[in-house]
Amino acid sequence: MRNLSLKHFKTVQAIIKCGKIVSAAKMLGLSPPALTIQLRQVEEEFQLALFDRTSDGMRPTAAGLAFFETAQAIEEHLGLLEDKMDAIKGVRTGSLRLGVVSTAKYFAPRLMAAFMKDHPDIDMRLAIGNRAQTIDNLRNHDIDIALMGRPAKEVPVRASVFGDHPLVIIAPPDHPLVAARDISKERIAEEHFLIREPGSGTRISLEIFLSDVPGRIDDLGVEMASNETIKQAVMAGLGIAFISAHTIAAETESGRLVILDVVGMPIRRQWFSVMRTDHAISPAMATFNDFLMRKGAMYLPLFGKLYPDRRDDIART
Structure with missing residues (x-):
């Protein structure tokens, strides 16, 4: 690996980020033939192909991804070195x-x-x-x-x-449950929920909360792409939602949304x-x-x- 230099690592980074030799060369201010030579030098050094050449562009192999990860680490350490030098100088x-x-x-x-x-x-x-x-x-x-x-x-x-990160259930101000106190989990589970995409933190917490209500998480509700969309949909009367309390300050203060008094809520994360x-x-x-x-x-x-x-x-x- 003594024959490798920083330019070789930058070459592989650019190709992975751009997906094409021509685009990567343009990004680095080099000609495509010069970039191809640098890539060939790296592959000859390891006797491994770093990319599969496809009609859609350059796709990194396992070796290419490993090389890319090291290139990223080197870049981070160089940035850290620069910061440390500035710190030593008192900057x-x-x-x-x-x-x-x-x-x-x-x-x-x-x-x-x-x-x-x-x-x-x-x-x-x-x-x-x-x-x-x-x-x-x-x-x-x-x-x-x-x-x-x-x-x-x-x-x-x-x-x-x-x-702390409290999670609550919200409804429009004219919802029938707004005046209710100590709403049971079983009762709130009967409502129509507006939910985030699979894998989101709030959705996972809601799934855990409703997991002991038979069959409820099999059809959790209507998915929406953002908290903003969910809030607007709740205000429009399309359903209720389980959401971070930190996203609804303006709407609750203005009375456009109401936090329901559900037993076990707020969930504290x-x-x-x-x-x-x-x-x-x-x-x-x-x-x-x-x-x-x-x-x-x-x-x-x-x-x-x-x-x-x-x-x-x-x-x-």
């Missing part, structure tokens, strides 16, 4: 790629703004996606830290709790800061994670304001 700079599940987008901007006020020279970038997309971003080293309701099991991670265990921790990552542990909960919506009739119950959950 409080760096970069941080933050990924959040879609539910967290309701508080992530305020949290980021507070952090950047204290650390204006740290360049932050935000990626918002559903749970599967956020896990893919972790897997592909596209983000440094993820904020999510359940730590990923698909990749090796370290996770730290930075705040936590928000986690998640990093890959094999990801080198940069000074910027360490600084942001420390901020989350000390102050992160301050930027979560105050649940007591959303659920004033259940403050004593909330305190005990």
Whole structure:
């Protein structure tokens, strides 16, 4: 491997990201023949094909994926080295790629703004996606830290709790159950639910909650792609929904949505800061994670304001 250089690793990264030699060459500012030579050098070094050449483009083989993963790790360590050198020089700079599940987008901007006020020279970038997309971003080293309701099991991670995450059932203000108290699980299970896609954190929690109601999770409800769509559908009277309380602050305060008083609710989960265990921790990552542990909960919506009739119950959950 002594014959390999950083340009070889960048070549493979570019081909995997672009899928075609021509596109990868353009991205790197090289000619396609020059890029092909560099790829051939890597394959000759290992005596393995890194890509299958197909009519649809370049598809990485197992060897190609292994090489790509190492290239990503090298890139991370070089970035970490640069951050450490800046730290040694006393320069409080760096970069941080933050990924959040879609539910967290309701508080992530305020949290980021507070952090950047204290650390204006740290360049932050935000990626918002559903749970599967956020896990893919972790897997592909596209983000440094993820904020999510359940730590990923698909990749090796370290996770730290930075705040509570209550989950509730909502209805339109004219729903017959709005005035009811201590609604049983069996009664609420009779309602028509609007739900997120399979694999989402809120859907998994709802499935667990209703799992002891015979046959209920076999036909859970109508799937919708986002919390915003679900909220609009509930306000339109299309059903009720199980949702993060942190997504409905504006709607409950204005009276457009009501939290139903269901026995066993709110379900208390936590928000986690998640990093890959094999990801080198940069000074910027360490600084942001420390901020989350000390102050992160301050930027979560105050649940007591959303659920004033259940403050004593909330305190005990």
